[in-house]
Amino acid sequence: LAVEGPGLKITGAGQNGLFGGLSFKGDASFSNLTAARAGAKGLITASWTAAQDKGDKPWVFSLDAGATGFATGMEEVDHLVGATPHLKGEAAWDGHVWQVTHANLLGGAGDVNAAGQIGGDGALGLKLDWRANGPFEVGPLEIAGEGSGSGDVAGTLANLMSAAIVSM
Numbered sequence: 001l002a003v004e005g006p007g008l009k010i011t012g013a014g015q016n017g018l019f020g021g022l023s024f025k026g027d028a029s030f031s032n033l034t035a036a037r038a039g040a041k042g043l044i045t046a047s048w049t050a051a052q053d054k055g056d057k058p059w060v061f062s063l064d065a066g067a068t069g070f071a072t073g074m075e076e077v078d079h080l081v082g083a084t085p086h087l088k089g090e091a092a093w094d095g096h097v098w099q100v101t102h103a104n105l106l107g108g109a110g111d112v113n114a115a116g117q118i119g120g121d122g123a124l125g126l127k128l129d130w131r132a133n134g135p136f137e138v139g140p141l142e143i144a145g146e147g148s149g150s151g152d153v154a155g156t157l158a159n160l161m162s163a164a165i166v167s168m
Contacts, residue, residue: 001013001014001026006032006035007030007031007032007033007035008028008029008030008031008032009028009029010026010027010028011026011027011028012024012025012026012027013025013026017054019054020054020055021051021052021053021054022051022052023049023050023051023052024049024050024051025047025048025049025050026047026048027045027046027047027048028044028045028046028047028048029043029044029045029046030043030044031043031044033070037072037073038073039071039072039073039074040071040072040073041069041070041071042067042068042069042070042071042083043067043068043069043070044065044066044067044070045065045066045067046063046064046065046066047063047064047065048061048062048063048064049061049062058092058093058094058095058099059092059093059094060090060091060092061090061091061092061093062088062089062090063087063088063089063090064087064088065086065087065088066084066085066086066087067083067084067085067086068083068084069083070082070083070084070085071083076136076137079108079109079136080107080108080109080110080132080136081105081107081108081109081110082107082108082109083108084108085105085106085107085108086105086106087103087104087105087106088102088103088104089102089103089104090102090103091103095120096119096120097117097118097119097120098117098118098119098120099116099117100114100115100116100117100118100126101115102114102115103115109132109133109134109136110130110131110132110133110136111130111131112128112129112130112131113128113129113130114126114127114128114153115127116152116153118157121156122156122157122158123155123156124153124154124155124156124157124160125152125153125154126152126153126154127150127151127152128150128151128152128153129148129149129150130148130149130150131146131147131148132146132147132148133145133146133147134146134147
């Protein structure tokens, strides 16, 4: 697989194993971030793997992505993730549910870990823990020092996305 476009390059290769398993791995780079959002910039690079053992087994995925010179154009997000964020994660897809075994976003002034389920219907059931170094704002509050917490993300992807769009 090879895909190239303005600010986009994706390569990948797959194989059928000797005992019937399938595997795929690839790399990607994205540099035209302004196309996604005004004020966004930087270079994102990622590598991933996908594998399925013979039979009706779940697909198992891994992702390792990072960025340089990164910015979203949203001040609070840019403060927390910094110019060189790094995202690593593993998940399995059984045809109905994503089982996120671990995901970690490490930023310049904070990080977040997640594990749990994302349903094929968009249902969310994730456990989170996070840490951040201030100053950062949470609603009407400004936190000057360090903060941390844990919680759940529940509901649906549709509700989460519409809440994120409204807050932008």
